[in-house]
Amino acid sequence: MKLLHTADWHIGRTLNALSLLDEQKHAFEQILQIAKDEHVDGVVIAGDIYDRAIPNPEAVTALDKMLREINLENNIPIYAISGNHDSAKRLNYGREWMEHTNFHLNTLLKEAFTPVETDEAQLFLLPFFDPIDARVYYKEQGLPDEEVKSITTISDAMNLVVSDMVKLFDKNKKHILITHFAVTPHKDEEIDLTSETTSKVGGLATLTADQFQAFDYVMLGHIHTRFASPSETIRYSGSPVKFNIKEARLKNKAKGVDIVTIDDSGITREFKPLTPKTDLIVLEENWQTLCDADFYKQQPVNKDWFAITIKDFDRSEHIQTNIRAELQKRYGTIVELDYQVNQDKNDLQHVAVNINEISPEETVDKFFQTITGKDLSTKQKNIVETIFNEVEREHK
Amino acid sequence: MKLLHTADWHIGRTLNALSLLDEQKHAFEQILQIAKDEHVDGVVIAGDIYDRAIPNPEAVTALDKMLREINLENNIPIYAISGNHDSAKRLNYGREWMEHTNFHLNTLLKEAFTPVETDEAQLFLLPFFDPIDARVYYKEQGLPDEEVKSITTISDAMNLVVSDMVKLFDKNKKHILITHFAVTPHKDEEIDLTSETTSKVGGLATLTADQFQAFDYVMLGHIHTRFASPSETIRYSGSPVKFNIKEARLKNKAKGVDIVTIDDSGITREFKPLTPKTDLIVLEENWQTLCDADFYKQQPVNKDWFAITIKDFDRSEHIQTNIRAELQKRYGTIVELDYQVNQDKNDLQHVAVNINEISPEETVDKFFQTITGKDLSTKQKNIVETIFNEVEREHK
Structure with a gap:
């Protein structure tokens, strides 16, 4: 059987107040075409x-239409799970x-x-969950209270979940897991996740590749770049669209989907790239260069979006100059405008952190750092993470 | 064919911060049982x-379960529309x-x-809409701009909608309309709508029975009491649950559903009552009576809910007395506590209006009255209504 693997559509997302819906629809049309051309089974x-x-x-209307086109108009099965950004109960x-x-x-x-x-194959569709969900589930399953209490991290919970799935394995079939977590190749490994809600490195919310060795293939969501995939058979498809400047800065930034073919001989994977409608161009130049026609006429001005430092x-x-207006005249849409000032680097005003691109946990961390000059301790980090998890749950 | 007519479930509603979900589930179970006993076709x-x-x-989870029980577990068709409280796009x-x-x-x-x-029969499922929706629709249909602009009230819009439906009539079938509006028996008639969002009487948002004469039967939602039905064939089923004190005060307060039988000989209707799990009892007595055991022991104390004036x-x-606590000791759950003070009636503090029971338009009207001593003019009322409509649209 042939499956198309995609993830992290984030329908309804904005980039500094600009709607990405047209971009997402453009990516969707390509995904649908690939699914049809490849005659995928899902x-x-x-x-x-x-x-x-x-x-x-x-966003609700746009997603409904996309899902209808795949499933009702083209009769292609959909295998989907909710992620940490979705509300499990609403999407249900x-x-x-x-x-x-x-x-x-x-x-x-x-x-x-x-x-x-x-x-x-057997396809296990495991949505994003947190340790509290796992405790509730295993308590309902009759697991002794002591064992339920011992589920403190997502890693504890995943080991239980995977072992319960293995019990259901049919030996004559391949075993495919579809899930939504941060997975690193090895323990304590540091990766740049580029998933703006968990750019945290390692930590409580991270799993490792060895926890999934029972499966023949794992299709992941959560991290927006496919190059973060922990192994050849544990894969992130990446998001179909670039969502932030950080990602636009990456060298390996190709977006696309995977076509995964499962048969008796094994599992093979082929990458199918997607072309953006409007690309996101990052420029870091001085004012003279930016205003130089020889420079900006080489750029895709009035077509793509620009993030300019x-x-x-x-x-x-430049006290008399409307900087943004001057740049818009030359480049078109400016999604982000930053200044790199060559002065005292310790000046608070010049800490160039875009809080849209970092997780709430990191925001607290950076604030703590700025004020106290120290990093949060592991214990403090855990408390901050627990609080944000609870706040997030209350809003779902 | 046999249809069960209900409306205004308002799943997720609260009564002064008390969840009504258990009450709504209890009503639902009776509705489902009636549908099964009567072998309805929808x-x-x-x-x-x-x-x-x-x-x-x-609320999302509870409704999903109810709809599944009717439609998937019991294979009973559902004919539903959205009302003014629902978000059309989300429910779609x-x-x-x-x-x-x-x-x-x-x-x-x-x-x-x-x-x-x-x-x-032909069942026309017409969701709640407002004049702006009608203008957008008729513009898309190619109606000349002048005629589109002439749609200013819901009544204008409804006349167009009904005439378009009549064109689709199959002469050999009965024509049933299912919709969600305030409909009065005659023009300029005043009815107590008891639908807390439109207790307004008459006005821009009201339609009249004659506008629906083309239909053999009309099943309405919007007004929460069935006794407000404008005619024998244009019917409100009422809500399955009492939602406010105002309604609990009504003499004819029986809640239930209609079983409507449609065949060659005509259309008949039978009322099927629902029993509340917890009733809402309104008491207006002086302090002595309320504290008198001979009085309160006759009440369904510690079982039903009380609204006490x-x-x-x-x-x-009673400066030393915790009034609410004293009453709770005797009665159990007090959903509302009011004081009728025998002093100067013009004292602002004693205007006993519960803003949870009146529409935003009425709130503005009463405030204007209190401050200026005058009523809003019709023009002013229209402006207020237009503003609230727009605010509501933006939030859907």
């Missing part, structure tokens, strides 16, 4: 389908009607233990 | 399924999958012009 969407627990009505609405046309959408941990069975900038020399 | 839910445009996750999600099992849910005006066809109350005599 489209896997590995979580973070929406950008927010309460997506706006335009209507799920049982969707199964009538082979649109499988799991949003709750308990749903993950009924694999979808095909001739060649003006280097060695001295505001006092 | 359950009609005439709008305001949720209480809010963005229902909380518990998944709609096309639900049609596979005869769960018909219209939330957009344009969807109302494809009636559901049964052997005996203490008459002729002089706070100075």
Whole structure:
């Protein structure tokens, strides 16, 4: 069987107040075309389908249309899970009607233990969950209180979940896991996750590749760049669209989907690139260069979007200039404008952190650092993370 | 064919911060049992399924379960529309999958012009809409700009909508309309709507029975008491649950659903009452009576909920008393506590208006009255209504 693996659509997302919906629709059309051309037996969407627990009505309408085109108009099965950005309970609405046309959408941990069975494979659809969900589930399953209490990290929980899935394995089939977590190649490994809600490195929320060795192939969501995949068979598809400047700065920034072929001889994977409608161009130059026609006429001006950092900038020399307006005249859409000032580096005003690009945990960390000059201790970090998890749960 | 007519479930609603979900589930179980006992060919839910445009996750989960029980577990078709409390775009999600099992849910005006066809009848499912929706729809339909502009009231819009539906009539079938509006028996008639968002009487948002004479039967939602039905064939089913004190005060307060039988000989209707799990008891007595064991022991104390108004109350005599605690000791759950003070009636502090029970338009009206001593003019009222409509639209 052939599956198309995609993830992290984040429908409804904005980039500094600019809607990305047109960009997302453009990517979707290419994904649908690839699915049709390749005659796939299913489209896997590995979580973070929406950008927010309460997506706006335009996002709801847009997603509904995309899913209909795949599943109802083209009769292609969908294998989907919710991610940390989705509201499990909201996205669960209507799920049982969707199964009538082979649109499988799991949003709750308990749903993950009924694999979808095909001739060649068992597909385990494991949505994003947190240790509290796992405790509730295992308490309901009758696990002794002591063992339930010992589930403190997501890693503890995942070991239990995987061992329960292994019990369901059919030896004659391949075993595919679809899930939504940060997975590193090895313990304590540091990777740049580029998933703006968990750019945290390692830590409580991270799993390691060896925890998934029971599966023949793992299709992941959560991290937005495919180059962060922990192994040849444990893969991130990456998001179909670039969501932030940080990602636009990466060298390996190709976006796309994987076509995964599963048969008796094994599992093979082929990357299919997607072309952006509007690319995101990062420029870091001084004011003179930026205003130089020889320079900017070489750029895709009035077509792509620009994130511009003006280097060695001295505001006092341009006190009469509307900087943004001058740059817009030359480049078109400026999604982000930053100044790199060549002065005292310790000056608080010049800490160039875009809080849209870092997680709430990092924001607290950086604030603590700025004020006290020290990093948060591991214990303090855990407390901060627990609080944010709880706040997030309350809003879902 | 036999249809069960219900409306205004308002799943997720609270009564002064008390969740009504248990009460709503209790009513639902009775509705489902009636549907099964009567072997109905469909359950009609005439709008305001949720209480809010963005229902909380518990409400989403509860409704999903109810709809599954009717449609998937008992194979009973559902004919539903969105009301003014629902978000049309959010509720629209998944709609096309639900049609596979005869769960018909219209939330957009344009969807109302494809009636559901049964052997005996054409069912027109017309969701709540406002004049702006009608203008957008008729502009898309190619109606000349002048005529589009002439749609200013909901009444203008409804006349166009009904005449377009009449064009689709199959002469050999009965014509049933399912919709969600305030409909009065005659022009300029005043009715107590008891639908807390439109207790306004008459006015821009009201339609009259004669506008629906083309239909053999009209199943309405919006007004929460069935006794407000404008005619024998244009019917409100009322809400299955009492939602406010105002309604608990009504003499004819029986709650229930209608079983509507449609055949060649005509259309008949039978009322099926629902029993509340917890009733809402309104008491208006003086402090002495309320504290008298002979009085309160006759009440369903510690079982039902009480809304108590203490008459002729002089706070100075009870300065040391925790009034609410004293009453709770005797009665159990007090959902509302009011004081009727026998002093200067013009004293602002004693204007006993519960703003949870009146519409935003009325709130503005009463405030204007209190401050200026005058009523809002019709023009002013229209402006206020337009503003609230726009605010509401932005939040859906």
